[in-house]
Amino acid sequence: MDASLLTVQPASPEPIYRQIVEQLRRLIAGGQLGAGDALPSVREVAGFHAINPMTVSRAYSLAETEGLLERLRGKGMVVANTSRSSQTEARRLALLEPSLQALVRQTRELELPAGLVLRRLTTLLGEDQ
Amino acid sequence: MSAVRQAREVTAIAPLAVRGLVHCYEGSNVLTGLDLTVQQGSVLGLIGRNGAGKSTLIRAMLGLLQPLSGSAFVFGEPALKLGDRNKERLAYVPQQPEALAWLTAQQMLDYVGRFYPRWDQAFASRTLERWQIQPNKLLAKLSPGERQRVDLIRALASQPELLVLDEPAAALDPVARRELLREIALRAGESGTTVLFSTHIVSDLERVASEVAFLHEGKLLMQCTVDETKERYGRLWLPGQIGYAAPAHSLSRRRHDDGSLSLVVERDAQGRWPEAASLPGARVDALGLEDLFVEIAE
Numbered sequence: 001m002d003a004s005l006l007t008v009q010p011a012s013p014e015p016i017y018r019q020i021v022e023q024l025r026r027l028i029a030g031g032q033l034g035a036g037d038a039l040p041s042v043r044e045v046a047g048f049h050a051i052n053p054m055t056v057s058r059a060y061s062l063a064e065t066e067g068l069l070e071r072l073r074g075k076g077m078v079v080a081n082t083s084r085s086s087q088t089e090a091r092r093l094a095l096l097e098p099s100l101q102a103l104v105r106q107t108r109e110l111e112l113p114a115g116l117v118l119r120r121l122t123t124l125l126g127e128d129q
Numbered sequence: 130m131s132a133v134r135q136a137r138e139v140t141a142i143a144p145l146a147v148r149g150l151v152h153c154y155e156g157s158n159v160l161t162g163l164d165l166t167v168q169q170g171s172v173l174g175l176i177g178r179n180g181a182g183k184s185t186l187i188r189a190m191l192g193l194l195q196p197l198s199g200s201a202f203v204f205g206e207p208a209l210k211l212g213d214r215n216k217e218r219l220a221y222v223p224q225q226p227e228a229l230a231w232l233t234a235q236q237m238l239d240y241v242g243r244f245y246p247r248w249d250q251a252f253a254s255r256t257l258e259r260w261q262i263q264p265n266k267l268l269a270k271l272s273p274g275e276r277q278r279v280d281l282i283r284a285l286a287s288q289p290e291l292l293v294l295d296e297p298a299a300a301l302d303p304v305a306r307r308e309l310l311r312e313i314a315l316r317a318g319e320s321g322t323t324v325l326f327s328t329h330i331v332s333d334l335e336r337v338a339s340e341v342a343f344l345h346e347g348k349l350l351m352q353c354t355v356d357e358t359k360e361r362y363g364r365l366w367l368p369g370q371i372g373y374a375a376p377a378h379s380l381s382r383r384r385h386d387d388g389s390l391s392l393v394v395e396r397d398a399q400g401r402w403p404e405a406a407s408l409p410g411a412r413v414d415a416l417g418l419e420d421l422f423v424e425i426a427e
Binding site for chain 2: 011047
């Protein structure tokens, strides 16, 4: 994997280390990163994005604790063996939760009927397949 | 251990520490009793509005101006009587460098390089070219931005243990700015360089800083890690009819024309927002550093 695969938005209210973990989670859940794939070193990520290396270390450690990554001697961080299989449908759905919550909030703010939004969502999901 | 001894030990190891700093210009208070410590290896970003006193604070921290009262220490040594040995360990880039204007950029770098035991000549030459400075032009003839770029090269090439930059971003285009941030980030991470920089470009700070300090009306409003700041503070919005439930303690409070209220609130030790946040109609929004700063500095 290349450091440019990650995107960092420093001005977002979400801390950068969380942005990184979130993207790793998606890349792994979506299959773009497979078990055993090597991650770029802390230095590469920090250098490419001009961010503090401690932020990258923190992201990697959190991802390791969550079982997404494992530290291999001599190879650095790689995608953990178990990570893809442990991504049950329920867990992948949980990744969508923040976006769904935001959608619900905006639907209420706009005072739109739920049925209308659901129909549109169904169409969008259908088109995508 | 007594509190006094403890305080002394802390200042002895921190690259920068100031206590009770007070300063004023022509009757207007700039610093009003300010305490700040920059620990070894940390990258502290100092934000403040124009005229908030960022440059004054930096100069006082380094012993370049004598404050009305209060004390400043650099590597544990009183900043006003800093010895050569500790001077070698630090590099400071002012907003408008003026020293050695009668030399060319190349001559200046060759000259000052001799004073630094760890001078990186290759870095100096390489960066002079990358940052498009004509090496044989007199410093006096360079634009203020170019002058500051040369001074940044001087500071970085000396491989300091403590790097202090006053508004470094102003002189750089986006590409060079990113390069500077990369240098700061990697040096802090790999060599343990301590960095203090002031800026009004908050996203620069969010990239590389490990800590942020808000300077406002002569005081530090807060000093904590960038991540913690983002996770701990939020904007609570309450519609007018439940405005009465607003928590008594908040960092800022604004009433809008429609009667609704915006407050900057803080999570408690258990990570919960104030009770009012769970009332129907209430809403908590996460805040980026820039929004947070604007909310509390207004």
